[in-house]
Amino acid sequence: SARLVSGGPAVISEGLGFSVDLKPSGDDLVGYRAKPHSGVVDLDGIAAHDPAEFWEEIRSSAGRIILDPGAFYILVSREAVHIPPDYAAEMAPYLAMVGEFRVHYAGFFDPGFGHDDAGGAGSRGVLEVRCHEAPFVLEHGQIVGRLVYERMSARPDALYGQGIASNYQGQGLKLSKHFRM
Template sequence: MTGALPSQEIAALTEAGAVRAATPLAEGQIQPASLDLRLGRRVWRLRASFLAGAGHRVAERLDDLAMHEIDLTSGAVLEKGCVYLAEIAEALALPDDVAAVTNAKSSTGRLDLLTRVVTDHGTEFDRVAPGYAGPLYAEICPRSFSVLVRPGQRLNQIRFRRGDAVLSDAELAALHAREGLVAGGPAVIDGGLGFSVDLAPRDGGLVGWRAKPHTGLIDLDRIGHYAPADFWEPLTARDGRLILDPGAFYILVSREAVHIPPDYAAEMAPYLAMVGEFRVHYAGFFDPGFGHAAAGGAGARGVLEVRCHEAPFVLEHGQTVGRLVYERMAARPDQLYGAGLASNYQGQGLKLSKHFRA
């Protein structure tokens, strides 16, 4: 059937050899509507970001653009402000009717790690053509913090699709009427479901966090380890306004609670330039069951990873900052986000990545 492939079909793809790896998939790697991708052993420091381009393989471009190769076996530091390309442990041999799209995982985006998947012959980041057969690579650019990485760590995720099952605005409005896709704000439907930023002061006035410019190293294997104050500056907005500084990175939260029903998945669409001088997100997949009451997620809000661009920009409470594009699942997943899974962000509000102490 047309739609995003659920966990059981991803498992079937793997068993059929459409997803290949030298080592078996790890526990929890298959999510309700996506597959976590693992880092391989090799990473290259690059002179510049690149796409392979039609008719070219990534390995050919590395001959010109790679500065040196790094072995991750014992761990390696990826320096803030540098560009790297890492091999991904999984390779693909997709059926002709299956395409894929990739995105950063939530914890990756909340660390301001710009990471995008690159394929042979690719002309776009994070897009895998139907029937693609070949390796996958992750471009990694730490923007705020240097990070320690090792093989097997999961920075990206991939969603497989058969056909186009994106909901029209009329279908989205009907789904909202049945299921209640947002709470805490109106359902603004225009090319997807719009959402806004929450800058209303509460809990001592805290409305978000801004990354500090000079910090220590973050080991991606250390969960709940780091003190937020060592890496983040708490932000208040007593008048419901926040001025974004060019080049700064912020963690904010949506005003609306988001709901992804079990038979649907969603993706946070790229920001529109006319909204303001900022990028709204790095990690954009929402799995079936996110914010679903029966899966323990009633009241789950979307965390916003925001980077300001060329000019200072005033962000105000309730200002629209992005939209969610919903699509049908090809079938209901065997297990929903948050329902018995190790789902770090179900039922969330304003929250830093899992590496920081609560």
């Protein structure tokens, strides 16, 4: 059977813990911060927008970044995520008591996300993060959320991304399909 995460033992406490990747191999690009003032994204346009008009690259060789209050970030999980065909998962806060940042805005994973047979081996979870009232230091490998798995009432006819060249199946750090990469 496939592992639920790669990169180490599963940390399970009211869900499967996952951490942030701030030491990518071969590069120092660790994420993106949304520009505070930008245009409107045309959701019908695939690869229609220049990322530089909407996002600032976040680079770090130290394995840590400081989140600015009110800013919105795109980061990526250190672990590759696997959602078996008979399950779906929701991203939830690791600790509800930690109110400095939130990581579960785009928090639903369909059956088959990251599943080998659906072409998803190595799929990372893209993390949409917002920092709240004070600057917050994030360290490489810091647990930032958990996946809460739920068994489906029936196995779906098609798995996530299977046979359609999904933009997100098999992903690493990336912006949505609306941006040229």
